[in-house]
Amino acid sequence: MKSGSNLEKVLRAGHFAFTGELGPPRGTTAEEIVEKCEHLKGMVDAVNITDNQTAVVRMASWAACLILIQEGLEPNFQMVCRDRNRLAMQADILGAYTHGVRNMLCLTGDHCMFGDHPDAMGVFDIDSIQLINMVKTMRDEGKFQTGADIEDPPKIFIGAAANPFAEPYEWRVHRLDKKIEAGVDFIQTQCIYNMDRFRKWIEQANDMGLTEKVYILAGVTPMKNVGMARYMQKKVPGIEVPEDLIDRLKGVGKKQVAEEGIKIACEQVEEFKEMKGVHGVHMMAIEWEHKVPQIAEQAKVLPRPQID
């Protein structure tokens, strides 16, 4: 065991993992997190806690992680390279681990211009692949970036993102390979809507033997309505929404669109369960945490495995 996290145990035991996501509040209301946690308990193996998602200030990811731990859920601490330099990152890793955080997702982060402080300096002291390697060096060698020893090194299960839908497509598996070389343990992909493109990517990853070196969790976000689908299609960088998916949502009565969105997501989960090289699903029900029990039920991923 590299970290002994629940997510690591589930994946190592060969189960199909199911992870969720939770965005911290834009304020100090812990109750908001606690309420979201209620919907996720028993439904997922770990919960990603976003880090100033879309460059908008929120409660610190590590702080929200601690509330999850108090609530009995396992957090996946997301860390972006945009807001901290290597000192702050290593310090936060030590602090989060000390308080019980065992999973991390290492991300580049959206550019500041997307968020609520568009004129802020983007730090980017290191990039996401270098961050992976930094966490691995801390864990496996017990060393800071300067080479100095860490007392009781943090044992973190190291995650990263992958986007099969950003050009150049043929490059994406090589980027995955670089993340593996840097030391990543698991991958959570960008939201998948174009299944053809994803099948090609995973096939390439299988052919290169990459899916034997890293756990892949396919990213799924159910569409709540047609407006959301259009927004994702037009506005969100790196997300590809095929027109026939929007047609399918439009094809049902207005009141049924949300149910249709969930149905599509569950069909995706069913396919991922059978897909070679996919080891689980990362369900990003954005501001829809209360729907996760229904989604988990409908996607037949319950009960979640309990491993000691």
Next chain:
Amino acid sequence: MIVAERKPFEEIKEMLKGYKKVLSVGCGTCVAVCLTGGEKEVAVLNAELDMARKLEEDPIELGAATIERQCDREYLEVLDEMVKPYEALLSMACGAGIQFLAERYPDKPVLPAVDTTFIGVNQDVGWYEERCRSCSACVLAWTGGICPVTMCAKGLYNGPCGGTDQGKCEISQDQPCAWFEIYGRLAGQDRLDLIKRFYAIVPWKNQKPRTLIQPGYKKPEQAK
């Protein structure tokens, strides 16, 4: 070259408030080439300031001098006598030139009339683009001659990130994705192996003021 942009007129006017006799100092090198702070631009700025202050019934006496380079002592020397009668100096050089001018005349207020913008190239007359952040550790050998530190909005060493959008950067459809271009150029040269390897964390060399002394040369105090 170093590219600079003239400050908004109102900002310059505000800086000069209270001064009655100011010498505007242009620079004949980079900022002249990019049409910001050469002899002609000094004349234009002085004319605008002269008119604005007359309209406000608060006239100002403006002198003009453009030297070859404000970042070079050899050229600054000619100003030594000239600056004496003036209350303040308004420099149209880059930030380096402005500071060297201020260093030479420490009892004179030296004010910047331009914002130094970037090290860039001349795409066409009046059209300049940034190309270098002077990081002191050039990687162009393995990035196909395209600088990821400057041209990638996140300065990534292991790009492209997931925000590449049809060859454009996530920040704007007008901004090409540097890593998309690096990939394309290296693919064309059959050199993709260069970026398949993991590039480790960078020891930044630009986090403190830098000095360069060429081999065989010394600082004056060392030479003594």
